[in-house]
Amino acid sequence: MIMRPDLDAIRALDAVVRHGGFAQAAAALHRVQSTVSYQVGKLEAQLGVPLLDRTHYRVQLTPAGEALLAEGRRLLGQADHMAWMAQQFSDGWEPRLTVILDGILPLEASLRALKTLAEEKVPTRIQLKVEYLGGVQFRFEKDNADIMLVKDYVGRSDLDAHPLPEVECVLCVSPRHPLADRVRVTLRELHEHVELSVQDSSDRGDDEHMFGGDRVFYLDGFIAKKQALLMDLGFGWMPRYLVDRELQVGALTELRYAGGSRYSFMPQLVHRVTAPLGRTGRRLAELLVGGSTPIRQQ
Amino acid sequence: MIMRPDLDAIRALDAVVRHGGFAQAAAALHRVQSTVSYQVGKLEAQLGVPLLDRTHYRVQLTPAGEALLAEGRRLLGQADHMAWMAQQFSDGWEPRLTVILDGILPLEASLRALKTLAEEKVPTRIQLKVEYLGGVQFRFEKDNADIMLVKDYVGRSDLDAHPLPEVECVLCVSPRHPLADRVRVTLRELHEHVELSVQDSSDRGDDEHMFGGDRVFYLDGFIAKKQALLMDLGFGWMPRYLVDRELQVGALTELRYAGGSRYSFMPQLVHRVTAPLGRTGRRLAELLVGGSTPIRQQ
């Protein structure tokens, strides 16, 4: 008996109520009056409820009609939104964008860019995944992701890279640690202590900056690693932006390693040349890289 | 170019994806395969975007198709909800219900009943308005409300009333007030002090329980009146359920008035005989009155 309503019929009812009459509605819809009458009648048949009160000269909504028209307008809005999405997609805005982020990079910068995209109402469903070391590229391949933000870029001809703001790393240790007071620490000395490291999320290979001692604790992220450092479990590299405050207030100190206790790297935004970025991807790259280097269009 | 999508076409796409093929979808929709093909093609034309990838043997959703189908399924759900609402309305559930509540009655009981209705997923949009004294009946008439919960029921042939749980009123005063220590307070004595009263929200006439002194402060509700009593602005009647705690801990005391410091009334649930209640109204009455007296059906 009751069946799904027809969008055109809802549109007719909406026009009748909005323009105050069948004739006016017909004019607005570029139809004749009898067509609108037919459409509204059809809607009433579909819903099995009288929507308009015809006992008076000019029709008016029944209570049920009022409630159902409100629902119907929501429906029309949703349908329009669907059409808008389709329009966006054919305008080059991609439906999905998967971004793999190396956990050593500042999350805040990425989140700020994503927030900007949300404010710009891009229709893209964006997925952000955080991985570590080799796990980044591994996940990039496995998920066939669109963009990866990596620490070390393994050059390949089918990938295109753009430099991101430099990140500096500091070899840190708790001030209570025996190594904290030593100057010109040798590699041999380091090997006598526990090294803290973030584990490769793909479980394949280690960081080139590791020291190769016997005792290494692997943590599952830099937040955990920082906690371990603060608890004086050992020494280890940290990105400077994560430990700036701790170094200032003396909760952590820089380990004076003879081989250097600082190094910097240029993170890269990498995407495939073969599957060029859509507008959302390019916009994201623009926000992260800064307008300097243009991102290849399709 | 891009136009509003057709619900039937969305349904076709949904069936194709859900059943994994045009032939299976056709069977599920009781159509032939070519019809489903036509419908999906129509949807793609309406949205201006390829939804299915036909390069492989079995079709699969394009990324845009995936996003748009998700949106489309939401649309179908919304349309079904609209049909469900219509079904409810023709089953006798009214689209709207307006209830006027006398502010002297315990709000909590009404809210609990409304919560139960919400849990029972009635499709009715319920409006609850609180008024005082004559304002209740005034608003009942003016808004053409369905139900009023009143303190004093003015008997009329076109109204039907059902008793609600009794409410007791207590003549209260702050223990710091001069009248607090007096026993067998006379009307003359009362007149020497400020009486606190809730103002009639229709600005027409006073409460029959007022004492008629010269100095009366009118508050805009029993919460305000209670505050005024606690601040020792004067004396006045309060429903007992609102001051039980204060009387117990001694923040307020019962004024020992010679004419009696307590009275009770039976609130009534009143509705029109001419416009009988719908199922939501009857259910609400049932929840408030308790199954004892059956509420007249249409």
Next chain:
DNA sequence: CATGATCATCGATATTATCGATTTAAAATG
């Protein structure tokens, strides 16, 4: 390579939407 399955296309037909004219009924008018 033959066979079966999937899906697009196409002509014929059934269904539905629209139009234009007419009818009915309710204000508005004099």
Next chain:
DNA sequence: CATTTTAAATCGATAATATCGATGATCATG
């Protein structure tokens, strides 16, 4: 109160479109 005006339903004819059944192209499978 009769007449005119306006609003909306009804109806037959026609245009638009959805569906069917048949066919053909493409791909997978043994």
